[in-house]
Amino acid sequence: MGKNLYQKVFDRHVVSRLSSGQYQVLIGLHLVHEVTSPQAFALLRDRGLKVKYPNRTFATVDHIIPTEIRDRQRPLQDTLAEEMLQAIENNTREHGVSFFGAKSGHQGIVHVIGPEMGLTQPGMTIACGDSHTSTHGAFGSLAFGIGTSQVADILATQTMSLGRLKVRRITVTGKLAPGVYAKDVILAIIRKLGVNGGVGHAYEYAGPVIEAMSMEERMTLCNMSIEGGARIGYVNPDETTYAYLKGREYAPKGADWDKAVAYWKSIASDADATFDDEVVIDGSALAPQVTWGITPAQSVAVDESIPAAESFPESERPLIHEAYEYMSLEANQPIAGVPVDVVFIGSCTNGRISDLQEAADAVTKAVTAHPGLKVASTVRAMVVPGSEPVQKIAEELGLHKIFTDAGFQWREPGCSMCLAMNPDKLKNREVSASTSNRNFKGRQGSPSGRTLLMSPVMAVAAALTGKVTDARTFFNLSTTSAKQG
Amino acid sequence: MQATAAAIIESVSGRAVPVRGNDIDTDRIIPARYLRTVTFDGIGEHAFEDDRRGLAAKGQVHTFDKPEYQGGKILFVNKNFGCGSSREHAPQSLMRWGIEAVVGESFAEIFFGNCVSLGIPCVTVDEATINRLLDSAESDPTANWTLDVKGHELKGPVTVKVDMPEGPRSQFLSGQWNPMSELLSHLSEVEQVADNLPYVSGKW
Ligand code: SF4
Numbered sequence: 001m002g003k004n005l006y007q008k009v010f011d012r013h014v015v016s017r018l019s020s021g022q023y024q025v026l027i028g029l030h031l032v033h034e035v036t037s038p039q040a041f042a043l044l045r046d047r048g049l050k051v052k053y054p055n056r057t058f059a060t061v062d063h064i065i066p067t068e069i070r071d072r073q074r075p076l077q078d079t080l081a082e083e084m085l086q087a088i089e090n091n092t093r094e095h096g097v098s099f100f101g102a103k104s105g106h107q108g109i110v111h112v113i114g115p116e117m118g119l120t121q122p123g124m125t126i127a128c129g130d131s132h133t134s135t136h137g138a139f140g141s142l143a144f145g146i147g148t149s150q151v152a153d154i155l156a157t158q159t160m161s162l163g164r165l166k167v168r169r170i171t172v173t174g175k176l177a178p179g180v181y182a183k184d185v186i187l188a189i190i191r192k193l194g195v196n197g198g199v200g201h202a203y204e205y206a207g208p209v210i211e212a213m214s215m216e217e218r219m220t221l222c223n224m225s226i227e228g229g230a231r232i233g234y235v236n237p238d239e240t241t242y243a244y245l246k247g248r249e250y251a252p253k254g255a256d257w258d259k260a261v262a263y264w265k266s267i268a269s270d271a272d273a274t275f276d277d278e279v280v281i282d283g284s285a286l287a288p289q290v291t292w293g294i295t296p297a298q299s300v301a302v303d304e305s306i307p308a309a310e311s312f313p314e315s316e317r318p319l320i321h322e323a324y325e326y327m328s329l330e331a332n333q334p335i336a337g338v339p340v341d342v343v344f345i346g347s348c349t350n351g352r353i354s355d356l357q358e359a360a361d362a363v364t365k366a367v368t369a370h371p372g373l374k375v376a377s378t379v380r381a382m383v384v385p386g387s388e389p390v391q392k393i394a395e396e397l398g399l400h401k402i403f404t405d406a407g408f409q410w411r412e413p414g415c416s417m418c419l420a421m422n423p424d425k426l427k428n429r430e431v432s433a434s435t436s437n438r439n440f441k442g443r444q445g446s447p448s449g450r451t452l453l454m455s456p457v458m459a460v461a462a463a464l465t466g467k468v469t470d471a472r473t474f475f476n477l478s479t480t481s482a483k484q485g
Numbered sequence: 486m487q488a489t490a491a492a493i494i495e496s497v498s499g500r501a502v503p504v505r506g507n508d509i510d511t512d513r514i515i516p517a518r519y520l521r522t523v524t525f526d527g528i529g530e531h532a533f534e535d536d537r538r539g540l541a542a543k544g545q546v547h548t549f550d551k552p553e554y555q556g557g558k559i560l561f562v563n564k565n566f567g568c569g570s571s572r573e574h575a576p577q578s579l580m581r582w583g584i585e586a587v588v589g590e591s592f593a594e595i596f597f598g599n600c601v602s603l604g605i606p607c608v609t610v611d612e613a614t615i616n617r618l619l620d621s622a623e624s625d626p627t628a629n630w631t632l633d634v635k636g637h638e639l640k641g642p643v644t645v646k647v648d649m650p651e652g653p654r655s656q657f658l659s660g661q662w663n664p665m666s667e668l669l670s671h672l673s674e675v676e677q678v679a680d681n682l683p684y685v686s687g688k689w
Pocket of ligand 1: 414
């Protein structure tokens with residue numbers, strides 16, 4: 001009987017069986033950011049411990065960093081942010097850990113920079129004090145979001161205590177229609193399985209739609225596994241994975257490359273691997289998704305209406321009513337046409353170069369069809385690259401000009417308005433069309449602010465029209481090629 | 486940060502604090518603006534802050550603000566409590582407010598794990614039972630409850646069986662809920678495993 005990737009990689013990393021019955025598991029790559037690490041470093045200091053493998057530990061600053069150049073002057077005006085930045089600078093220096101700060105050429109959202117430097121590779125165990133660490137599963141690694149106590153465990157021992165997960169294979173069949181992206185696939189999966197449908201599970205994503213995805217799309221997909229309650233999500237490595245990694249700074253080189261590829265092939269799920277559960281989704285039937293509520297499962301296709309509470313099981317109805325009230329939306333109201341005040345394109349879900357390229361292409365298409373078209377006068381729209389390399393490539397390609405000419409703001413890299421720990425925030429009851437991953441109450445910096453999650457191209461359509469708009473018709477994306485797959 | 490010399494946790498006794506609602510996420514437990522700190526000091530007072538303010542603006546009162554629930558130790562919640570981010574600030578804020586144990590229908594996985602590391606047992610009961618417990622804690626805030634981790638039981642005005650996976654349960658009962666000391670005792674095995682992993686050793 002074959003094994004799946006989760007089983008193979010987990011087994012290779014087990015160090016010991018703990019007295020609790022849990023496993024002590026080696027974490028091969030530890031990524032660190034400024035929000036969840038200072039208390040862990042303080043604990044090491046209290047106990048007189050050192051970082052066990054500083055060369056397997058990499059740090060950056062992303063959550064609190066301002067995205068306007070003038071606000072990046074040191075010391076940062078925000079004294080709390082400055083204190084956090086100094087803490088990670090000092091902690092990484094003291095322990096000999098690489099730190100990618102602003103203007104290092106590699107600063108950015110931790111889940112964007114790991115893959116783009118080639119740090120993230122198949123067959124690894126990866127951890128970071130951040131739930132969206134699941135992103136790195138796109139390469140066929142087991143990537144865990146952890147809390148600060150576990151950050152301290154890994155700093156001190158390069159291991160953490162873990163139980164075994166069940167593995168659910170989610171197969172997406174068919175071919176995505178034009179205007180439908182990885183973001184729509186994962187939102188549809190979460191809508192179907194629920195925000196806690198994945199508890200106790202790793203999600204293995206498979207099938208023709210996943211195989212056809214680029215690495216960046218796979219990252220978008222795996223990124224939001226956690227929003228579906230899964231502990232981790234992954235895609236088996238394949239030629240797309242190897243082609244992405246080849247030549248990247250930390251990828252194996254020369255003779256090692258071929259050996260590495262052979263190793264990576266060996267850890268992929270066997271053809272006869274078994275799974276604890278299987279779910280099949282028809283990718284050809286998917287439309288662009290938009291969330292209307294306060295959890296990522298509360299989404300509809302852009303051409304649908306907001307569902308009636310009666311269509312949900314009774315136990316879920318209180319949350320549905322809470323969502324109507326918080327969002328000021330009503331049952332049976334079409335989601336298309338809901339006005340938006342802010343558009344945010346960025347985050348570890350959709351702040352990579354392919355996302356910005358798709359968004360810029362959409363802008364170009366609209367401006368070509370309607371010369372002079374700009375971001376709606378009622379809308380504040382910002383594009384925030386996920387990292388310094390993304391920013392650099394986008395500027396070399398002239399994408400920033402396409403955005404700024406159309407009235408979008410072009411910012412410096414960071415998490416920005418995904419969770420608004422820096423100055424980028426919603427005000428009051430503003431509605432945001434956001435390419436990020438969480439539409440929780442208050443998530444984008446105003447305790448009463450509202451978030452509609454969607455793909456970058458849908459966000460561009462919302463920016464240009466000032467309301468939720470079906471990108472397929474707005475950008476005249478042909479639907480004919482969809483049926484061929 | 487908790488003391489590292491962990492104590493055995495067999496039971497938690499105290500008054501209950503009911504907080505109703507499915508899918509209460511970590512942004513609601515502790516809003517992101519209170520993560521702008523290099524310590525966990527003082528975050529207890531900000532637990533559920535936006536929910537508390539939101540209710541106050543509507544002339545209602547969150548249980549964390551009601552005098553009768555001050556000093557309560559056992560939190561009663563519904564389904565998928567603690568979903569969202571991995572921030573340990575969430576259980577830290579509840580712990581620093583005074584919560585020592587949580588009873589609910591289900592918990593998000595990272596939140597549950599963070600609670601284990603802090604010595605906060607989280608146990609589950611079914612939907613009908615949690616609703617009975619919430620009703621009871623609302624009608625009689627003064628009642629005393631005992632969560633018996635060892636005996637799989639919650640005793641109080643209503644006495645019910647509770648569930649907790651065996652791994653974490655034995656961690657509480659053995660005092661090993663913070664695993665760092667045990668992890669540190671295996672460092673030579675860590676080096677062996679690391680040496681056998683080509684990407685760590687560099688020996689492809
Ligand atoms: S972009 Fe958002 S979700 Fe991603 S790491 Fe930053 S804050 Fe977290």
